[in-house]
Amino acid sequence: MSQSLAPAGTAAGPVAELALTGDLTRPARLTVPDLLAWSQHRTDVSFECATSGVRHHRFTGPLLHDVLMAAQPAFDPARRKDRLRFLIAVSGADGHHALLSWAEIDPDFGGAPVLLAATIDGTPLDRAGPQLVLPQDRCGARHISGIQQIRVDGGYTTWA
Numbered sequence: 001m002s003q004s005l006a007p008a009g010t011a012a013g014p015v016a017e018l019a020l021t022g023d024l025t026r027p028a029r030l031t032v033p034d035l036l037a038w039s040q041h042r043t044d045v046s047f048e049c050a051t052s053g054v055r056h057h058r059f060t061g062p063l064l065h066d067v068l069m070a071a072q073p074a075f076d077p078a079r080r081k082d083r084l085r086f087l088i089a090v091s092g093a094d095g096h097h098a099l100l101s102w103a104e105i106d107p108d109f110g111g112a113p114v115l116l117a118a119t120i121d122g123t124p125l126d127r128a129g130p131q132l133v134l135p136q137d138r139c140g141a142r143h144i145s146g147i148q149q150i151r152v153d154g155g156y157t158t159w160a
């Protein structure tokens, strides 16, 4: 029997998959090990949770911007203004979700070093799924864990 017919991760338990969807020329499904193909960054963050106080974590992984650029968002890369209508919707397996604007992570605009973490505190996130890391955030609410989908949306074209 062909091994490729077995469900992903059968031997070692389920492997989480992240779907990159929306206005992308190259939509993709990525595992956490797939994220190691991009240049890896490390960041130590502290954030405050409204219910459990200050938390500290070390994360490693690629820049969200690098991963999304590989999926080729449907804007004209040479026209900076064309990127300003794009939103990034990030959602976890439990339904927790948040919106970022494209300009927030674009090096020509906000340039925030937002990571798609592949490890937390030295532990791989292969089964839990990647985590959004925003070193600039004081509050922890956007540090979405177990990311299942990232939807890039350039449909905000009607300006009333």
Ligand SMILES: Nc1nc2c(c(=O)[nH]1)N[C@H]1C(S)=C(S)[C@@H](COP(=O)(O)O)O[C@H]1N2
Residues within 6 Å of the ligand: 048, 049, 050, 055, 057, 092, 093, 094, 095, 096, 139, 140, 141, 142, 143, 144, 145, 146
């Ligand atoms: N998927 C998911 N991610 C989440 C949340 C959640 O409810 N679901 N809560 C957020 C909030 S409010 C905080 S403060 C941090 C807490 O992260 P920690 O448990 O690693 O300290 O996770 C964030 N990420």
Ligand SMILES: [Mo]
Residues within 6 Å of the ligand: 048, 049, 050, 051, 052, 140, 141
């Ligand atoms: Mo929180």
